[in-house]
Amino acid sequence: MDDTIKVGQYIIVQRQNFTKLHKFSALDSTVTLGKEMVELKNIAGQNFFQTFKMKLIASGKKRLHELEICDNATNLKDILTSIESGSDNRNILDDGKSQSLSYEEIINMRQTLSDSKEIIGTIIANSNSFNQKTEFSQEKYIKKKEKKYFEFIQVRKPTLRLLTEIFYRQDPEKALGLRMDSLSQLISYSGVNSMGNYLIYESGSSGLVPAAFLNSMGDHGDARLVHLHPGNFPQMQAVYALNLTDHHLKRCSSVNIYSVLRQYYQGIEENVETLSQTESENEKMDIDESSRKRKLENDDTEDDNKPPKRQNFEEDENNEQQNEVPISDENSSNTLTDREEKKRKWQLDNDEAIRLFKEKFDSLTIVAKEDPFPIVKELLPFIHNGRPVVIFHACKEVLMECYTSLKNHNLLINVRLFSNFMRDYQVLPMRTHPAIQLQGNSGWLLVGYTVNHGITLN
Known part of the structure; x- marks a missing residue:
């Protein structure tokens, strides 16, 4: 840059x-x-x-x-x-x-x-x-x-460290209490790099989580990021503050979680309905074809003694030529271009997110105000086996309940729950000691790894 x-x-x-x-x-x-x-x-x-x-x-x-x-x-x-x-x-x-x-x-x-x-x-x-x-x-x-x-x-x-310090100093609640030490561990456990597909859900971190992922993905590579959020518009202040290039920003698809999941499952239902409708139409066509053949055979036997009916082929050709509308390749391409331009950006982001949902992701990261367990349970089928799942929350009790639910349902293995404590030191000649005013813990982290959901663990 x-x-x-x-x-x-x-x-x-x-x-x-x-x-x-x-x-x-x-x-x-x-x-x-x-x-x-x-x-x-x-x-x-x-x-x-x-x-x-x-x-x-x-x-x-x-x-x-x-x-x-x-x-x-x-x-x-x-x-x-x-x-x-x-x-x-x-x-x-x-x-x-x-x-x-x-x-x-x-x-x-x-x-x-x-x-x-x-x-x-x-x-x-x-x-x-x-x-x-x-x-x-x-x-x-x-x-x-x-x-x-x-x-x-x-x-x-602007760098990720400076942005995190500024947001935390101004109002920790606007960034869900994310401090630089917790954010760095969250990125480390997620395993984000310049390759792979990554899925995150965040609500109310001022865009620090997607900014950290994009920063770790780098400007070069094939990594893709799907950023799920609960509102109409995502919080992207930290993402824009990094002054990333347009190519870098296009690798992130920010979509509403309810909209993309509804479109994903509706697409599956439509495919099932289309398949069943096609099968019924094929059966109907077979029945109609057999009845048509029987009718033709009866007509042939009844009309053997009748003179053949004269047909005006020239009139039919003229009528067909008048009804035909010529379609050139140029007109069809212009029509497609106009259609794509009219398509809204959120629809394009939804389509890209659904494509990545079908390919599955290499990690799942959740930073949310609400209870994370329903979100984890809904998004786990879209994660490859043996991949990390990282959850951050400011309240320990919420993650303890999530930890118990994940263990009871055998959804993750090697599940751990821990917090960070970063201590600042003043290092000066004859005055080296911890800082007088120390901050408390910066939330809690729950880390685990996905398994084959078809296997029941004891």
Whole structure:
């Protein structure tokens, strides 16, 4: 994929540790970062991971900035090299009088000075208690001011990891609590690669599951994906955010689960009805043929003495020629093309999904809010034997019931139920420890493998 930023693509704007997903829809589009508004017209044609400096062009409730290219961001830790630090913080009182600059003076300074290093340096120079703080406290103070006055941003290319982190940070419930560690294990157990056919059902993950599958399938290969969803329209935000090519997107057929299953089984019933109707018509034709022969034999014996009836063959030929309508190959091809164009996209996706249903799939993955067992039971006949089935749910009790039902019905073997616990560590000199605020588990995974359904397991 080209690393050049183009209009119409999704981008990730990063300011320090804060990341935001944004669609660069037009040259005059802007992105909001807290109280800052940033014009994006200068990023078109630049490379991803380029660093830009925000330049103030208008002030108000939300300050408006334009971007200019720069090579490196300012390192504010250099301020500490020329400042002494204290041994402890026991004598520091937070009485609100340690800063000699007023609020209006800081606002005016922010409008006149464009370099965050100068602004923070001036604030530190007018602080009465900064030199008394320990080195760790001084660094913490600078990081706090840096979040407010930092004027550098980086435009990054959307990746699956960044999208998962953004969705989980904004609202975990919108992604069903899927965290990067659970999503990576879900992809690993599903065995998705650049070959094969894969079936997924998801409801409410903002498109993270089909995006992860398409990302693992790659842009080259013959792998196909059928994405089942319960609503009228699929959630594809994460899929579109990856800026995949049209060829890549066409390998995914997003269809409504009720619509495609109804069409699949109706097609089977129609074939059965057509076959029975054809057999009855053949029997009827045999009966009519035998009766017609008997009638002809009787007519021949009765009409032997009658003169033959004169027929006007020329008139018959003229009538036939008038009734005939010439059909050329060009007209028939145009008719077929118009018919295909009128056919809706969801119908084409349904037809492609039904074709893959008949070929069967190499794995089944379910990420749903509802009880997954009825869905598994309905979709298992379309999975090859010895293939993985992976189910994710935020609630342990729901998967425990599904686990018991799968075991009782002998539908899967080697069934396991487990959860993940990812612990973040802060790794710094003399300060390596687990993160203070740890997240809980990111849902539960149930994994098993299909067997020959004609064999009853003990």
